[in-house]
Amino acid sequence: MRPRHSDAVDGFVTAVDRGRYTCVLGDPERTVTAMRARELGRRSVVVGDRVSLVGDTSGDAGALARIVRIADRRSVLRRTADDDDTTAEGRLERVVVANADQLVIVSSLADPPPRTGFIDRCLVAAYDAGIQPLLCLTKADLSGPAAVLDYYAELDLPHLLVRPDCDLDDMRAALAGLVSVLVGHSGVGKSTLVNRLVPAADRAVGRVSAIGRGRHTSTSAVALRLPDRAGAADSAGWIIDTPGIRSFGLAHVSADSLLHGFADLAPGTADCPPNCEHTEAEPECALDAWVAAGNADQRRLASYRRLLASRAGETE
Ligand SMILES: Nc1nc2c(ncn2[C@@H]2O[C@H](COP(=O)(O)OP(=O)(O)O)[C@@H](O)[C@H]2O)c(=O)[nH]1
Ligand SMILES: [Mg+2]
Ligand SMILES: [Zn+2]
Structure with a gap:
């Protein structure tokens, strides 16, 4: 069987505007306008995505290519859509950049x-x-x-x-x-x-x-x-x-994912109760004992908890 889209070329999404995607393709380098192919379903294409394109990939004026595949993302920068964690819509997280x-x-x-x-x-x-x-x-x-x-x-x-x-x-x-x-x-x-x-x-x-x-x-x-x-x-x-992004809604960020930035604290949470929020108010959070035992600096824990608290802060 022939692989689908064996003729596809790879590109990098540099801008998104009302359903039109600007992509840079290599060798020869050219800028191509594209739309999404149906087969992508509801998956969003964002700036920074590596994509595969078919159709007219010449980059000539008026040419329109189709994005048929989004490569696995190395990272995703997200924001909660509305900075409103009281509604389902507000908690919707959006990928800003891939x-x-x-x-x-x-x-x-x-x-x-x-x-x-x-x-x-x-x-x-x-x-x-x-x-x-x-x-x-x-x-x-x-x-x-x-x-x-x-x-x-x-x-x-x-x-x-x-x-x-x-x-x-x-x-x-x-x-x-x-x-x-x-x-x-x-x-x-x-x-x-x-x-x-x-x-x-x-x-x-x-x-x-x-x-x-x-x-x-x-x-x-x-x-x-x-x-x-x-x-x-x-x-x-x-x-x-990112001229349109003045802030990040952070309602989707968990206390544990924030530990990515604190490799010295992360192992200290092994003894925390399930679903521990790691705040000062958590009576059984193991991070206090971890610091008391000299495994990490108290000021690091204070910084981590300050960032945790900032999730709920003002966005402007
Ligand atoms: N004194 C000083 N003014 C700056 C500097 N960088 C930018 N500005 C001024 O700050 C104002 C806002 O700059 P702009 O680049 O439009 O900021 P943006 O809104 O973040 O894009 C302009 O009047 C700039 O000339 C700087 O390093 N020193
Ligand atoms: Mg500006
Ligand atoms: Zn904890």
Whole structure:
């Protein structure tokens, strides 16, 4: 029997807009517009997905290909759709980006001031997804990073400082060869940073993106290829800009999945009662004894519990 779609070619989804998927195909490299094939059923296709395409994959103007297969995902960054855990609809989790390696949390040091609550929630989303976090502190020309870095001292969080006149060599090195998702509040300098990294991207600076605040925005994620670095052997990587995502609803994240970020604490939960939420209020949570016995630092447990509590926090 002939395998189905033996003529399919592989692509990478870089944008999704009202049922049309922009995919980059290799050799020769071209950009192709595609729709989903029926056989995908209800499975969603998101930015970052590796897909197989059939039909007109020429990339010529007006050509339309069909996505017939979604490759297994290396990682999924999710958000709860409505940040409302009181309704079934609100608890629906949506995949935002597939196959990301890194979550770049962009926060300005001033104007607007850093919001640790937001950073905490991004860290929860990253640890839950098994994606490495990178804290990118912008506007370092306006204020120093000491207070923020002190707050995250226990997490060994990799970080970078960005100011208008700095070169971005460290940033490019941190992004090289990876698919990185950029998240941050409006005004922190995300578009400025994207334009410096990918001049062809031409993102609008100094304007609030998307439609009215508080409304459901249709502005979705876009993957941008980083220019090759002079003299570097590895690929420069991709950054995924997420103008429509101001926060992550975290109602789907469990106390145990957050342990992905805390390898020192995870074995300490072996003696917890079933369904332990690992909070301070759990009388029999074994993490307290684990720390008391010297297996992990008390401040690490405090950080873990602070992130646990941030799941229910404000989203803006
Ligand atoms: N002082 C200073 N201003 C910056 C820096 N990065 C961005 N800005 C300014 O901050 C404002 C918001 O920047 P923008 O890139 O649009 O932020 P976005 O909403 O996160 O995309 C603009 O007026 C930028 O010129 C920086 O490193 N230092
Ligand atoms: Mg912007
Ligand atoms: Zn426990």
